[in-house]
Amino acid sequence: MRGDGRVFERGHRWFIQYYFRGKPVREPGGLDGRGAKSEAEARKRLKARLKEIYGDRFIGPQAERVTVDEILDSYSAHLKQKGAKSAPGMDSKLKAVRDHFRFMRAVDITTDQLRTFINSRLAEGKAPATCNRSVQYLRAAFRLAQKEGKILRLPYFPTLRENNVRTGFFERHEIETIVAHLPKTIDDIVRFGYCSGWRRGEILSLRWEDVDRDAGEVRLRAEASKTGEGRCLPLEIGELRDVIERRWAAREYSLPDGTSGLSAVVFHRQGRPVKDFKRVWAAACTAAKVPGRLFHDLRRSAVRDMIRAGVPQAVAQRISGHKTASIFNRYNITSDTDKREALRKLEAYRASRPVPASNVVAMSRPS
Missing domain, CATH: 1.10.150.130 (Tyrosine recombinase, N-terminal domain)
Structure with missing residues (x-):
């Protein structure tokens, strides 16, 4: 019968065939992965396979070999x-x-x-x-x-509880102190991040073809965005425009043969894109007496300050590139003005509620 499988002989060796999920599976009948020397050995192997299938423990010959x-x-x-x-x-x-x-x-x-x-x-x-x-x-x-059909089942993958939500923020005077200890180009990367809230990789990916100085905007290509979605940043803020203008003026770099070239990327070192500046960043933070701070703190700071300035949350998300509002909940980013307004509304509401007449009769104290 189809459900019982079968054993068969080829070249003085015994093999087995059975069905799994409607498809025939053939394999050597020996327990050592080779053809069995006897029909009895092959039937023992077939019985074990059928027991695995009926007990929902079947793995299969191919999956058994995958490392x-x-x-x-x-x-x-x-x-x-x-x-x-x-x-x-x-x-x-x-x-x-x-x-x-x-x-x-x-x-x-x-x-x-x-x-x-x-x-x-x-x-x-x-x-x-x-x-x-x-x-x-x-x-x-x-x-x-x-x-891909290489394995049939997955084990349970345990994980640990994480409590690593970073809550670092920068104030304006700290940024000014940090950039004073940074080399040229890196200081402008920091200023751009502080003003825009963009991710480090997004900033470093910028090319001059992404910048429209006449229209006053910078466009992030979708392939350079972590979320896979492009976005546009207006250069309305004077500091952002100043960064772009300084980098435009610094496009030219010297070549070993004495000639010069023009960088295609906005933030470069001798025409090559800036990729890593962890050491100089760490040294600048230490010199500014804010050791251990992260470049990503610039992103959090930009979002927080936009909310403090009264920028709608949805607009802040479009500028920084946050797809969800989780950052506002994770770091409890909210405007103090909003909190004060909420408390004022609560006080006004309670004051407007009528006070019911009391039925309690005051009793005089015995002298």
Whole structure:
């Protein structure tokens, strides 16, 4: 019968065939992965396979051979093929996962083993958020493998509770002190971030073809945006326009042969895009007596100050590029003016409520 499968002989070796989800599966009948030497051995193998299927524990011969390393390779290739922004740095992000699970079969990965991996990372001094990212990358790789039919089931991927919401904000005088300790070009990157609330990568991606000085606007290309959506920034603020004009004047750079070139990118070092300035940023923050501050604090500060200035939340989101209002809840960004107005309205409401006449008769105290 179809549901019972069958055994058959080929070249003095026995093989088995059974059905899973309506499709025939053939494999060697031996327990060692090779053809069985006898019909009895093959029937024993077939019986074990049918028991797995009926008990909803079937994995399959192909999935049994897939290793974690192969799954991670496929995941990295998938990201590169679709042009994901995370693709270039994914190999380094997956290194810890590879080192721990490299030679293990995917079917052998259990939730307990994942917890062991997390604990080993914590023992190395890694933050819970870092551990969670590693687990999330592994989970994404497993899900892709499942979609591609390489594995049938996924283990439960545990994660740690994170409490790493950063709440750093800059005041104007702190920005002025920091930029005073920064080299040229980097100081303008900081000023642009403080005024616009744009992400560091978005700022560094700007090319002169994105800037319309006559119309007074800067356009962020969709491919350069974290959200995949482009947006336009008017240069109405004098400081933003000043940054663009300074960078326009600094387009020219010297070449080794004594000639000069014009940079295609707005923020450059000798014609090459600025990519990293963590060291000079950290040194400037230390010199300004605000050590440990993040460039991303500029983004939070811009949004907070826009709200304080009375800019509608939806407009602030369109400028900064926040797709949701979560930042306003996460950092409790709200205008003090709004709070005072709310309390005034509460007081006025309560004062307008009629006070019912009291039925209590005052009693005189005995002398």
